[in-house]
Structure formats: structure tokens, C-alpha cells
Amino acid sequence: MDWLIIAVFGGVYFGMALGRWPGLAINRTGIAVIGALILLLAGAIDGDQALAAVDFATLSVLLTLMVLSSQYAASGFFDWIGDRIIHLDLTPRGLLAGVIMVCGGLSAVMTNDVVVWAVTPILIAGVVARGLDPKPFVIAVACAANAGSAATLIGNPQNLMIAEFGQLDFMAFLLACGVPALIGLVVVYLVLVYGPATRDLLRFANPGPRIDADQTITLNRAMLTKAVVATIAVILIFVFVEERALWCLLIVAMLLLSRKLGTDQVLGRVDWHLLALFCGLFIVTGAMSGDDVIAGFFRDLLIGLRVDQPAVLLGVSLAGSNTIGNVPLVMMLLSLGPDWSRSMLHALAVFSTLSGNFLIVGSVANIIAVEQAAKAGTVISFADYARIGVPVTLISLGMALGWILLIA
Template sequence: MKPFMQEFIVGFILVMVLVIFTIGGLSNMHDAQELVAGLILLATLIVFTLGKSPVFRVDRAGMSIIGASLMTAFGILSLEEAVQAIDAKTIVVLFSLMVVVSNLKLAGFFTYIGKVVFTHIHTGKTLLLAVIFMSGILSSIVINDIVCLLFTPVVIMICLKVKVNPIPYLLAVAMASNIGSACTFIGNPQNVLIGSLSQVPAGEYFLSAAPISFLGLIMLYLAISFKYKNDLSVSFEYKSDNNSIIHKYLLSKTIIVLALVIVFYLVGFDLSLTASFGAAFLLINARIKPERVYEDIDFNLLIMFIGLFIIIAGVEKSGLLDLINSFLPPEYMKEIPLFSVMAIVLSNIVSNVPAVLLLRYYIPVDEQILWQALALLSTIAGNLTVFGSIANLIVIEIAKKQGIKVTSNQYLKIGFPLTILLSIISIIWFEFIN
């Protein structure tokens, strides 16, 4: 069947269902809303799981828009309720951090890091250790997806220049970015969301999650070193290019702003306030055109979040969430082991952001330990499979464009056992500190 015919048929079916729904042709309006909300949620989760629609050229952001529109079109949510469902603080924080990271990129920060650090490294194992901890640390202070986007090309360039197998180092970038980002509320999109929804102080969460993240980075180093011991048993001499441009003023200014944003956040200021003020200050620039900053803003991610807020709010209002609760009773979900397992499983089935939006209804606002477990484990779960985190896919796609193939099997051999072991340790840790 031709594409335009498929689009016409789907559009016609939607219009007919909408007409029937509007004129009250379905006997029980409440049941009808549950059914429609369930179908919208199912379609959304399928696209999020696969990364795109199996029929049409619809990605995650597009499905979020479609799902949110249908929630209002079928009257499950009014336009006012849809707007209220959007967590503006989360969107502001994500956008503001993207502005900060864009300035870091334009200043040549990642190139500068490579120049300063990697020129002092002469063995494969030392290079692996540097890649793991740099990726982990950077991902704890800026969103890990962006770190992978900007840091992966640097790692590939170094590997090709010193003629070493890039696979272990690319696996290190992806997995370390997930592990490192797990220890803060600004390390990845789902943790930004949790930081906004919960009442957990940022410093308190860092103290509880940092030991697990640090242990995870050590375990990752040991796992890759064991698996790729022959590839890492090399020596080399890396010399950086002298023609790389570093904007020292912009770099200094951006690092100071980022440091102040983090410090003020840790002492108790609202992150959306400090991050937006920092981003606004960076946009006051006489040297860089604003268009260059906006080019690095991931608007797809922002749209995806906005749509998901509306979709999940529609699911809640329709009553479908009560039906889900009958299969996962809230009283049992308060137990850390079961809740943690559900966070890991859901994060790998539907991606970690939708998993957080669904599981948040099982957590009372004052249940800080469950919020912390959700933030840590939904992020660590990203290392279970290659599809568990968008950061993983970013690394693989960038490598693919450079002619380097990272397979699911290569990822699984490291990520699966590492995630299972680290998750068990995390659950025991939260039971201990609870």
C-alpha cells in the first residue's frame, strides 16, 4: 500500500473515532476514556521502545506531540489541564543546561580537555581509565546525552590517531556517562525531572548516590580491562594538534557560570532559577552569535518531555492508572527491592523518562528513599542493553558515521553483568541507609 493511502486511512479512522466519541456513541464515557488513553499510551511506548514508528516516519518527539494532541482532541484533558500538566521547571532546567553546554562546546572545552589530559597518557589502560572518569565526571555536571554527543568524536579522533581499537573506549564513554550521571540531579533528563518532582535535597542525593557511581566506574574499568586486555596492552605517543581554537574568555566565563549554578543549587536555591539566570547571562555575549548557541539545543528532547507530561496526565485523569495499580498495588511498590526491579525493567522496556513518569505515582512526595532509588536505578538501568539509554545510541551512531561498528553483543557482554551486579549492590545500599 502506498504511503499516502496509509496516512489517509489512519487519519480517516481517527476522525471517525473522534466523531463517535464526541457524540456519545460509546455507552460508558469513563470506560471509553480509559480505552483511548490506554491506546495512546501503548502507541507511545511502542515508539519509545523501538525509537521510531514501525509504519510511519515518526520518532519519539513526534509521537509525544501526536499523543498529547489526541489526549486533548478526545476530551480526556482540556487545553488548560494539558498546559498545567507540563512541569515548566523541568523544561527550563533542561533548556538552560543546554545553553551552558553549547557555550562550552563553542569555547572548545572538550578539545581543551583532550589537549590537557590525553597528551600525558601513553598506555591503553591509562587511556581507558581517563576516558571512563572524564566521561563519568562530566556527565555528573552536565546532561550525559550531550557529553556523549561532544566527547565521543574526541575519543574516536584520539583512538584513530594513536592506532588503537576504539571499541573498548566507546563502550567506556557510553556506560561511564550513564553511571556518572546517576549521582546528581543534573546529570541526565530523568534525574532533572526527579529533582523537580521530589523534595530530596541535591546534596543529600549526591551523598547517597556518589559511592555507587564511583564503585560503578571502577567496576566498569575492571570489566573492560578484563574483556579487552589484549587491545589495551599497547603503548603510544599522543600529540595534540596546535591548530585547535580555544576561546579562553568564553571558556572561563562558562565554567565560572556552571560552577556558580551548581553551588547555588547545592546550598538550596531553586535549580530552575539558578540555571536560567546562568543561561541568560551567557546569552549576553558580544562575540558569539546566538544562532550558534541555539544550533546545539536539543529541541527534540524538550518537545518529547512536554508531550510525555501531557500523555501521562491524560492516563492519570482517565482512570487507567487505577487499573494499572490493581496489577502493581502501591503498598507492595513501597518495598525498595520490588520498586527497584520495576524501575530497571520499565527503563529498558519503555526508556527511562517514561518509566519515571509512570512510577512517580507510586511515590509519596515525602518518601525520599524511593525517589533516590528511582533516580539511581533508572539511570544505571541504561547500561543493561544498548537500547536502555539514548546516550548509548548517540555513541553508536557517531561511531557508525566514522566507519566503526559497535554491536549489541559487544555492549551486552559488558553492560548486562555490570548492571545486574551494580543494581544488586544499589538495592542493598538503599536498604542499608533507609
């Protein structure tokens, strides 16, 4: 049965790297679900083991953050914040700084994917109306969302997994990871402003706002207040409570109790595909880690590579995040890797998140930004993104490595 587990694991992670299986339209979620189903039907893992492998605590918190983001979206907050950004009477460089600061800050307390999905369309419309090229601004949204999400335990899915795995403290994580995240945001701005790929686009564009003043964004203050209170509650849960999952689900229940927002509206914005992807990957990696021979082999391999050394972990994170993806990478390392110290978990969170800025395929947020831009008529090629993402990632990772070594 060992050969089947290895074959399924290889096939699933091969699919994670390509985004599909050749000749089929299936995506990463479908691949993970089918892989888990094959292992269950073959008896390589039974139902009880599969349930034990699924980290329901992480899924509960991730669901909570998705529902919370849904509340913000329903209140009109994302439209309003995007509208406020594009109406700022700033030069292109000043506007770029505002976009990076806002998207980075929002991503630290919400899932970065949702921030990118919500802000990108209205931002493109605004910058085009100003006579600006939207490409550097779209790339700024994606890179800033990734970098900003590195700061907190709730900024992105991989941080949630790492937090649950190591039962990490919210404030200690913020102190360790907040500095590299802030540095990452600064690097995004500097590369976009002074890098050869985009500096002329910002320098010669018309700085004056040309926005239709008659367009107004309706903000439901009652819904927004409820969302803000729920956000504060989630943060307090992460700061003071050890058993976070049930308390976070209580926040979901409170958000569902609404006189104006129907349950289908709240849950309709939840990324169920991502949750299914997590479940499938949990079962596949659970089968691997549950087999003593296979798990021992991989653990010895990773220990032999000295993955517990910050510089090696950085290289593994960069390579893995831009092939199989940062979420599958983190899941595999936590299941099959060596014993993780708290400081190395912080490093894994920072490196795996910042590595997502390297290429379009490095992060789901990048893919969302590019797809949203294409729908609005702005095509960002693989090379367009790489000319910004590669230097941003290499510089920010280098500085993050220095910080990790300094505080170790």
C-alpha cells in the same frame, strides 16, 4: 473517554519501546507529540490541564543545562579535554581509566548526552592514531557518562524530574547517590580491563601515543570562564534555592548576553527534540494521572507489585529503562506510582540511570556513542555492546542495591 486515554498511552509507550511505529519513519519525539495532540483534539484533556501537566520547572532546568553545555562546546572545551585525554602518555589501561574518570566527572555536572556527543569523535581519532581498537573506549565513554550522571540532581533528565517532583536537596542526593555512581565507574573499568570481551584488545595494543603533534585545539578561555562560573551558579541554586526554575533561566539569559557568541549559536545546540518529547509525554501521562479510575488502577497495580521495595524497584527500572526508556519510565512511575519517600526517590534515580548501561537502547547516551562511532568508521553491534553493558549493569546494580539497603 477512558478507553481513548488508555489506547493513546499504550500506543505512545509502545512507540517508546520500539523507537518508532512500524511502517513509519517517525521517532519517539513525534510519537509523543502526536499522542498528546490526539488527546487534546478529542477533549480527553483540555488546554489548561495540559499546561498544568507539563513540568515547566524541569524543562527550564534542562534547557539551562543544554545552554550551559553549548557554552562549553563553543569555548572549545570538549575538543580540548578530548585532545588532552588522547595525548596522555599512558598504557591503554591507563588511558581507559582516564577516559572513564573524565567522562564520569563531566557527566555529573552536565547532561551526559552532551558529554558523549562531544567527546566520542575526537577520542576515536586519537585512539586509532595510537593503534588501539576504539570499541572499548567508545563503550567506556557511554557507560561512564551514564554512571557518573547518577551522582547529582543535574546529571541527567530523569534525575531532574525526580528532583523537582520530590524537591530533593542537592547535597543529600549527592551523599546518597554519589557512592553508587562511583562504584559504577569502577565496575566499568574492571569489566573492560578484565572481562573476556575486551581484555585482549587492551593488553596487546601498542601503548605509545602516535598523535599528530601539529594539531592544536584552540580554547577560548573567556567563554570557558563564563561557562565555569555559570556551572557554579547552577550548583549553588540547587543547593540554596527552592524555586530553581526562574533562577536557572536567569543563567540562560546571562549566557545569551555575549559579544562573541550569537543567540543562534547558543540555542542552536539545544536539543529541542528532547524538550518536545518531554512535553508530549508530560501531557500523555498527565491525562492518565488526571483520570481517577485509570490512575487508581495503575497505582493499585504498582502498589500490589511492591514497587516501593528496593529490589522490586530495581527490577522495574532495569526492565523499563531497556524497553520504553528511563525518562518515560520515571515519568510514568512518578505520575502513576505510589507515594514516594525521599529514600526511594534516591533509589529510583540510581537504579533508572545505572540500568541504562544494560543495552544500547537503554540510554540515549549509548545510542549517541554508537552513532558517533559509526560515523567515524567504527561499528559497534548490539552484541558488542551487550557483552560489556550487561555485566557492568548487573554488577553495579547489585552493589547499588546493597548501598541503598545499607543507608535506608
